[in-house]
Amino acid sequence: MSQIAAIDGRPLGRRAQQTRRRLLDATYDLLQSHGIRDVRVVEVARQVGTSPATFYQYFRDVDEAVLVLADEAAADVEPIAHLLDEPWNGKGGLDAARALVDGYFRFWDDHRAVMRVRNLAADEGDDRFRDVRNRTLGQVTDRIARSVADNQRAGRVSPDITPYSAAAAMVSMLERMASYHFDLEPRGVTRADLVETTARILHHTVTGRKP
Amino acid sequence: MSQIAAIDGRPLGRRAQQTRRRLLDATYDLLQSHGIRDVRVVEVARQVGTSPATFYQYFRDVDEAVLVLADEAAADVEPIAHLLDEPWNGKGGLDAARALVDGYFRFWDDHRAVMRVRNLAADEGDDRFRDVRNRTLGQVTDRIARSVADNQRAGRVSPDITPYSAAAAMVSMLERMASYHFDLEPRGVTRADLVETTARILHHTVTGRKP
DNA sequence: CCGGGAATCTCACGACCCGTCAGATTATTC
DNA sequence: GAATAATCTGACGGGTCGTGAGATTCCCGG
Numbered sequence A, B: 001m002s003q004i005a006a007i008d009g010r011p012l013g014r015r016a017q018q019t020r021r022r023l024l025d026a027t028y029d030l031l032q033s034h035g036i037r038d039v040r041v042v043e044v045a046r047q048v049g050t051s052p053a054t055f056y057q058y059f060r061d062v063d064e065a066v067l068v069l070a071d072e073a074a075a076d077v078e079p080i081a082h083l084l085d086e087p088w089n090g091k092g093g094l095d096a097a098r099a100l101v102d103g104y105f106r107f108w109d110d111h112r113a114v115m116r117v118r119n120l121a122a123d124e125g126d127d128r129f130r131d132v133r134n135r136t137l138g139q140v141t142d143r144i145a146r147s148v149a150d151n152q153r154a155g156r157v158s159p160d161i162t163p164y165s166a167a168a169a170m171v172s173m174l175e176r177m178a179s180y181h182f183d184l185e186p187r188g189v190t191r192a193d194l195v196e197t198t199a200r201i202l203h204h205t206v207t208g209r210k211p
Numbered sequence C: 001c002c003g004g005g006a007a008t009c010t011c012a013c014g015a016c017c018c019g020t021c022a023g024a025t026t027a028t029t030c
Numbered sequence D: 001g002a003a004t005a006a007t008c009t010g011a012c013g014g015g016t017c018g019t020g021a022g023a024t025t026c027c028c029g030g
Helices: A014-033 A041-048 A052-058 A062-084 A090-123 A127-153 A163-187 A191-207 B014-033 B041-048 B052-058 B062-084 B090-123 B127-153 B163-187 B191-207
Strands: none
Touching: A014 A041, A014 A052, A014 A062, A014 A090, A041 A052, A041 A062, A062 A090, A062 A127, A090 A127, A090 A163, A090 A191, A090 B090, A090 B163, A127 A163, A127 A191, A163 A191, A163 B090, A163 B163, A163 B191, A191 B163, A191 B191, B014 B041, B014 B052, B014 B062, B014 B090, B041 B052, B041 B062, B062 B090, B062 B127, B090 B127, B090 B163, B090 B191, B127 B163, B127 B191, B163 B191
């Protein structure tokens, strides 16, 4: 993955690594304040106190910088995904579902601007972004699919459901809710309600149980 | 809504309306082939065989043209939303859910590129796009919320669920699944599976029944 | 502590798109 | 078919893009 090297392949010394990191951070900042379409290489450079030409030493374009940020973000999903490693039996199951939903919301709160670009680019067919998305979401999707399959074998989940499809549906729900809960909240729903309800839907879809 | 007028407010004659329509269609086409970030006003104009200055007579920028397209697309959701007007009892309920999911997928297949921009812009805080999204999704969300509330009163849906949150979760699931099913299909899930599974999750969340 | 080679940064440039006029072209009216 | 209104466009200043050649900074051996 993001092997630390300049665009021409040369490995980076200490100074260069610092510059690259500052460029990444500036990209992140500008992404949050302006939308992706208004992030200018010139301004990223300006913010770092360097010149555009420097930017192009490390990244082919703005997207490539965002790709690195998306790749870094993927790591933050790991602890969330591990909430699915234990079966969701009994009372603890619903708690785990709540923690997962809440964790997912937090993850998006931290990486919202980057995730948006990742999803846009992936949806528009950019394979680099598809890969990083698959790698990120896969951590959750695969585990949900496995749990659904387990519960299906135990007769709790309908055999007419496809485990992987259900997992994709749940991740879709999570992603979109996490992405847009702050558009809902001003309209009279609290975050707590959103988390609780989403967690219950998730819990039931995965386990087939009523808590 | 999209009152047909030029940027300076003057109403449009026949020729002007044609030009505007051709510009909208060209915008739609370019949106599909290139991503939003590569849609150049120059090229929209070129495709219509006119000059950039003409484009700016009708739209302040590319976004505004896409906004009109998103507004037009909203109408196509109406028949889908009406599938929620009858309560989802018995066997017909699951069929209605299937039709809704399938309809939603088709809707996205027709308007994918426009919907992507709508969601991006809305997520990035653009109020015009938020409005059109709320107007579009609201048709479905409000009806789902009402159904959930009905079934909740009848004791089939847990009182710990907030109807509006559940509706938002279901619409989120639908949107994202519709938006990215074609990224899943190459990975070994058929569209039929996705529709069936999504429909069952939707059906259960709305009605609280096992079909 | 200093010179020299490697690493890193920047200046300056041609190409292109943006958005806006004033003026040219086309349609409509009488 | 002439006058008037509606519509379109040429041309321009201002900005970003991405690049290569050259300037600057770093760092090591002596």
